[in-house]
Amino acid sequence: MTLELELQTLWAALVFYVLAGTVAIFGVVLQRKPERTVLGLLLAGLALQTLSIAFRWDRLGHGPYITMYEILLSNIWSLLTVYVIAYWRIPQIRATAAVVMPILFVMMGWLLMTSPNAGHLPATYHTVWLFIHIGFGKIFLGTVLVAVGISGIILLRQSRYGAGRFTRMPNDDRLDELSFRFMAIGLIFDTLMLIAGAIWAQDAWGRYWNWDPLETWAFLTWLFVAFSLHARFTYKTTPRTGALMVLGVFVLAFLTFFGVPFISPSPHKGAV
Amino acid sequence: MEQPDPLRNAPLQGILWQLLDILASLKFTLLIIVALAAGVIVAYTSKTQATWALVVPLAACAVNLAATVMTNPVFRRQTPLLIFHLALIAIVLLVAIGRLTYLKGQLELAEGEVFDGQLTQEESGPWHPRKLSELQFSNEGFTVSYAKGMRRGDTRNQVAWTDTEGRVHREVIGDQDALILAGYRFYTSFNKGYAPAFIWQPNSGGSPMLGTVHLPAYPLHEYKQSLEWTPPGSRMPLWIMLQFDEVILDPERPSEFRLPSQHRIIVREGEVRHELKSGESVRLADGVLVYDGLHSWMGYTVFYDFTLPWLLAAGMLAVLSLALHFWKKFSVRPWDKD
Ligand code: HEM
Numbered sequence: 001m002t003l004e005l006e007l008q009t010l011w012a013a014l015v016f017y018v019l020a021g022t023v024a025i026f027g028v029v030l031q032r033k034p035e036r037t038v039l040g041l042l043l044a045g046l047a048l049q050t051l052s053i054a055f056r057w058d059r060l061g062h063g064p065y066i067t068m069y070e071i072l073l074s075n076i077w078s079l080l081t082v083y084v085i086a087y088w089r090i091p092q093i094r095a096t097a098a099v100v101m102p103i104l105f106v107m108m109g110w111l112l113m114t115s116p117n118a119g120h121l122p123a124t125y126h127t128v129w130l131f132i133h134i135g136f137g138k139i140f141l142g143t144v145l146v147a148v149g150i151s152g153i154i155l156l157r158q159s160r161y162g163a164g165r166f167t168r169m170p171n172d173d174r175l176d177e178l179s180f181r182f183m184a185i186g187l188i189f190d191t192l193m194l195i196a197g198a199i200w201a202q203d204a205w206g207r208y209w210n211w212d213p214l215e216t217w218a219f220l221t222w223l224f225v226a227f228s229l230h231a232r233f234t235y236k237t238t239p240r241t242g243a244l245m246v247l248g249v250f251v252l253a254f255l256t257f258f259g260v261p262f263i264s265p266s267p268h269k270g271a272v
Numbered sequence: 273m274e275q276p277d278p279l280r281n282a283p284l285q286g287i288l289w290q291l292l293d294i295l296a297s298l299k300f301t302l303l304i305i306v307a308l309a310a311g312v313i314v315a316y317t318s319k320t321q322a323t324w325a326l327v328v329p330l331a332a333c334a335v336n337l338a339a340t341v342m343t344n345p346v347f348r349r350q351t352p353l354l355i356f357h358l359a360l361i362a363i364v365l366l367v368a369i370g371r372l373t374y375l376k377g378q379l380e381l382a383e384g385e386v387f388d389g390q391l392t393q394e395e396s397g398p399w400h401p402r403k404l405s406e407l408q409f410s411n412e413g414f415t416v417s418y419a420k421g422m423r424r425g426d427t428r429n430q431v432a433w434t435d436t437e438g439r440v441h442r443e444v445i446g447d448q449d450a451l452i453l454a455g456y457r458f459y460t461s462f463n464k465g466y467a468p469a470f471i472w473q474p475n476s477g478g479s480p481m482l483g484t485v486h487l488p489a490y491p492l493h494e495y496k497q498s499l500e501w502t503p504p505g506s507r508m509p510l511w512i513m514l515q516f517d518e519v520i521l522d523p524e525r526p527s528e529f530r531l532p533s534q535h536r537i538i539v540r541e542g543e544v545r546h547e548l549k550s551g552e553s554v555r556l557a558d559g560v561l562v563y564d565g566l567h568s569w570m571g572y573t574v575f576y577d578f579t580l581p582w583l584l585a586a587g588m589l590a591v592l593s594l595a596l597h598f599w600k601k602f603s604v605r606p607w608d609k610d
Contacts, residue, residue, distance in 0.1 A: 184598045195587040203448045206575045227305045234298040
């Protein structure tokens with residue numbers, strides 16, 4: 001498999017994603033429900049992207065978790081996989097695609113600007129803990145993304161433009177409840193990610209926790225999730241406040257996943 | 273419906289309960305979480321030790337939680353949630369115990385050498401139980417693979433140790449596979465190099481001594497394979513250098529750390545320079561130095577923290593009880609209906 005074939009398949013996948021997002025946004029604007037089309041386009045995109053990742057994996061002999069390109073690539077895939085499952089299982093929240101897809105478009109644009117060249121696989125990556133740790137992290141981010149989609153609807157509804165648009169969706173209280181269900185699942189997987197990461201760090205570097213920049217930010221993210229869940233029942237927060245807290249968690253998690261590892265040359269990158 | 277709490281009618285009423293109520297306030301919990309986040313940032317950015325920034329909020333967290341467990345009826349109704357929070361406290365306590373009893377250190381062993389409890393560097397908690405000197409294992413040689421571009425790959429180091437019944441065990445360890453003896457975890461590290469072995473026969477008499485000199489780490493100090501060394505009992509420091517021409521780790525292709533096939537040892541005493549091959553000897557001011565051949569040495573890290581399995585158990589308990597809590601909570605009402 002060549003890099004060219006891999007990139008062509010990726011481009012095809014991105015075209016389907018962009019179509020899916022566009023249809024979803026027009027659905028909201030025109031007050032239609034093109035839900036089956038959106039689901040079909042997303043699944044087609046996912047199938048092609050899976051193929052593209054498989055080509056790369058086969059060619060390089062390791063999974064997409066070393067370079068920025070690979071990390072973006074695999075996260076777009078995993079975020080969409082989690083989102084598609086939620087989209088398929090919970091028809092009530094399907095209008096969130098109009099919020100979620102633009103966020104993914106930003107990541108796709110970023111992906112296209114990074115170099116797809118291969119990186120070096122550090123010795124510390126030859127372990128199943130890699131897959132367990134990264135897998136849990138990806139599910140965590142995916143569930144928070146679903147919560148962000150729902151929170152986006154809550155916030156849009158408060159704007160003049162959005163006020164009359166999402167009438168067929170459940171009311172704000174119900175949406176708030178749903179979005180915090182996803183935050184709750186997110187917390188479980190975030191906790192699992194930290195535990196698996198600690199086990200891996202113990203094996204890889206002989207210490208389970210060292211407050212390196214990535215660990216520190218990941219822990220702050222975890223604390224913020226705990227804070228938002230607690231604030232919600234302590235202060236009986238409004239759906240709007242809940243939605244803003246969800247966005248806050250997402251921004252922090254996003255910075256942790258895609259910002260910290262590339263700003264700071266921490267031992268977490270593994271290559272010595 | 274709120275049940276009247278029988279505990280509140282106990283004789284110790286009044287002020288004590290009010291205090292407990294304040295300590296058990298969930299607003300206090302939010303404040304603690306914020307304080308903990310701030311503490312993490314302080315501890316992380318501070319140049320000096322700032323353990324207090326974590327210890328204070330964590331202690332407050334334990335007090336707050338203990339008070340809540342005693343007073344808040346939510347925890348009596350929702351056992352999994354209670355277990356989750358207790359597991360969190362258990363983790364905090366275990367980490368604290370771990371910090372008081374841990375040990376982290378470094379040591380070096382030449383091939384064939386036996387560990388005798390000596391560390392080259394260490395840090396440990398004040399209550400660390402010193403059992404290190406009772407342990408023994410020997411380094412039986414290692415390989416380290418390098419990918420193109422001199423990227424270090426796997427280290428495979430054979431070690432041997434004898435159990436209490438006198439049986440000899442052999443094991444291959446690496447950077448990620450520890451040798452675990454009495455709770456101490458020994459890992460190999462990037463720190464390794466060449467170790468020429470010498471026999472030193474002092475002029476003052478006594479039996480000859482065999483020992484190795486650990487040259488600076490290779491390939492980290494590839495161009496500085498020399499060292500000043502004073503033989504035991506001698507007054508004259510020697511300058512020792514390893515010389516070889518072949519390329520051991522080739523940036524252009526995959527390679528492996530190994531001993532050079534041909535090499536010589538330069539020994540300088542003052543202004544006088546000697547060149548030695550394996551088996552050759554030289555008479556120096558204070559004795560005779562025999563060069564006995566080249567070995568490798570490995571730098572190990574050792575880590576001791578007996579709380580590790582307990583921490584893992586508490587972590588798993590936290591996740592399982594959290595999952596159970598949400599499972600019960602969410603199954604009351606379906607996901608996709610109003
Ligand atoms: C510092 C002391 C803490 C205290 C006193 C405390 C107390 C409580 C109480 C009383 C509840 C039940 C509230 C209700 O359902 O009405 C609760 C729920 C919860 N707490 Fe804590 N908590 C603490 C720290 C934490 C931390 C650090 C986390 C970390 C993740 C956490 C996560 C949760 C979760 C996930 C729930 C369930 C929320 C839900 O059911 O939606 N708590 N806590």
